[in-house]
Amino acid sequence: MHRPPTVEAQVAAELADARPGLVPRYSAELPGARAAVLTRLWRALAHEPLPWITRRAPGPQGLALRLADGRALHGPRADPYATGAYVTAVHLDDEQYDDPARLMTDLAVPHSAGFAAELGHSVASLALSRAGHPAHPKEWPARDWEWEQRVVDGHPFHPNCRSRPGFSVAEQLAYGPEHGPVVELRTVPVPRDECLLTGSWPADGERLLIPVHPWQAAHVLKLSGEGGQPAHPLMSLRTLALPDGPHVKTALSTRLTSSVRDISEYSIGVSATLSSFAEDLAARTDGLLHVTRTLGAVTAHSPDLAAVLRESPRLYAGPGEHVLPVGALATTGLQDSPAWLAGFTRLALGVGLRLLELGVALEAHGQNLLVVLSATGAPLRLVYRDLADIRVSPARLARHGIRPPGLSGRLVTDDETALRRKLFGSLVAGALAGTAGSGAALRTALETAVRDLPRTPDLTALCEEPLPAKALTLMRLSPQTPGDQWFGLPNPLVLEPDTSDQ
Template sequence: MTSLALDSCPVTAAEEASLAALLRCCVREVAGPRGQVWHAGPYVLLRVADTLLRGRTHGGLALRFDGRPEWLDRGCWQPLDADRLVGLVETELGGTNEEFAAQVGASREAMAALLTARRRTPAPADPWLASEQRLVFGHPFHPSPKARDGAGWLRYAPEAHASFPLRLLGVRDDVLAEAGETGPLDDLAPAPPGYSTLPAHPWQLDLLAAELAAPLADGRLVDLGYGSRPAIPTSSVRTVYEPRLDRCLKFSLDVRITNCVRKNSWYELAGAVELTRRLGPVFEELSAAFPGTGWLPEPGYRSADLGVRLLEGLGVIIRASPWSVCRPGVTPLLSGALAVPEGFRAVPGGPPADPVRWWRAYVERVAPPVLEAYLNHGVVLEPHLQNVLVGVDASGLPVEAVFRDLEGTKLVAGRHDLSGLPGRVAEALTYDPGSGWDRVVYCLMVNHLAEVAASLAGTGSVRELWAVAGGVLAGYAGSLGWPPPLADLLAGAPLPAKANLSVRWARSADRSAGYVPVANPLAVLS
């Protein structure tokens, strides 16, 4: 599958990406736990539904494929396709999910549509926004990484280089719901006296049309039309960059994107403001200990108090933009953009001439602040590829790391006084220590570093890069006296990997997703 790239034939690239993602899931969640995976030279072999499959691989834990995977048919190897693999998975797992094949197919069709649309519309000139819009193939270990509900999604898709003006509402003051710093929203457009300006995602307003009819008719809401400048969707689809404000705005979207219906629950609206207040001092200490560490605060939200459905559906969270927190001369790039095919084209100067030096700088910027936040501050950051921005200097060398999205950020239970918060808000803000550590290790090691290392190494070995990462982590562990969780990690304890196929097969909420153990690439170094 070396042809997999953003400029490949859309249908071919979409098929290859769909097959690769599902096959990775099979290695990790289907064949692996059953002891039906073997490594032989350049191949990984696995058995699914009594059928032997193989693929040439590189990238270590990231499991990148070279050439077309194959299946053994009466003693001869034949090319494998995604539909055949779906059938094998259904047979292996019992065939009790009639939605599964359709979700995989819809995801594949979405990828093809995105690749086609990208050819018609240029990428943003802003390198950060261009990096946000590069994630065409989605999560590499998800059976349907681009599955999306709802009609008309393509016009709002970041991967299609979309941009669009926001819809603007006026919320009458007696039904205004807000907290924190919301003043910037008033600069989007003047509201009538007695009203406040509320931006809305135009797709969400279409989805809520029936519920909005009454408050628009009786004046609790007024329609102020469209914004004067296009907003640019970032990688999460529902969060956009609003250039007039130089802010990011996180909206609700009542559609399923990959695993979840993406909405701002009422307790998440309040939780974002509460976490911003609590994390300010934490990040001050992190940035002092690890220069170049930054974050994107979410200091306020605004909505309309018109029942829970509209409170959540119209809720918007204000977030700082990365340009506002990076130093002059530093360019923020989405880490996820580095993990896509040919991702290092996005880095100023192109692929680094000295990959090991670049990688050491990258790991030093990203990993120690995440571990420090957990171990010394009781804060669980969620450093997966879509939640971290790496700031690079003019030569392309990583010099900053910026962490974002407080929805996934949690506080370790028992280490923070949450007694003054409503019970549901406090519950949503906390993880028990074990769950918090699993989340940190999965996001940092499995989802993030493994994928960037595989892209940086190309078809070569990632062993040297993991040795460098191990050295950085060991230096940090030594400075703390080798705390047990970190000592176990560096000793090669298996890593937790999120079970995306299992949660989709069970049709469960994403929060129910468990983990499966995977080999720790640091194990061979210890």
């Protein structure tokens, strides 16, 4: 029977046309990319509450998973906080798999076919990212966007870490930040009275000029022509640094990793209120946290045509200092020092828990949270950007005599579980775990950091309860369930992350 070409082969064929000189490097990177994605997938299989896995127990290879249909999966012990690519193969009954897409296809669980296709895209795009990433000098970058373009592998724990199914190879090379491109931002003039605007915005008479990502211009808005203002793509791909400093977040109506990257009218409407409130709240952290201000936000009453203009985090770094996303820390090597990692963990946890106590849970993952380093690499303070998905507790704010902002909708909750999930899931299970690189390193850093922190109920929950994390694979395999789904990881402060019966 004739089988259609794999995503890996399709990407190779496109690459032969777009940039033939990269084909050998792409081919050489494929085994490592498969292992990196398989490692992330195995973490999910070992720990997430997937309904078709009925038992987890020690096995001859380290871990055995019993499936509802009687089959068994065998693989190494899975550290839920480890990064890298330590899983090169797993076994489904007697057959060995080194390809995560083929494994998911043969598992044949509900919705596995679509997810398998995404895994194939993730592997191929990751190999392409590694092949096309220019070598960076040993010297640290002078510009903030250069730090962001050092991040190659994407999300440290999501199997879809580099899934870009809506992008051709040529578009990945042209728009992916890890390839170091300059992107030409188009603008679409829209009559002012047809827009929702907060803050200030560039205009041409009575028309507002809305920046549009070139992918969006071609595929969604169907605009003809080329050209525009040059800008540098950041970690999020759809957010770009303009030559004069500000960052512009554009709508991008395709699924990257897990989400379709549009901008809701709700987030535009609350942006000015959120920005002002966050600036006032950050002033209560004794200078340890700054929040980039939203300068303006606009939508033509469509999630496909909207943009947000923010300050550059560089404004909060002094002479000789560096500001970089936490997700880029692994490119510095600083995290290899236990003392440095403990100090950074103390800083990040202290600020995050302080704001949570006051009434705000940040979504402090490795992309939104940035750290300011001294010239010698010491962590000095934090910068936070993108307020679109924080959570605000009016009750907690009121307890501290803080007037709640005029907000309603999904950002507002007094549910302690929801608040802790937002912060702990993004900061501890995400940014700090991704920086530490293993459960052992994370545990050591946390043990040192929590000694000096105020003993609040939130800290007690962090130290004693399972660590909340998004069930990223479960979410991709249950498209009929809207919103985030959560589960508890073994708490690194309580016990060794293990794979005992669940």
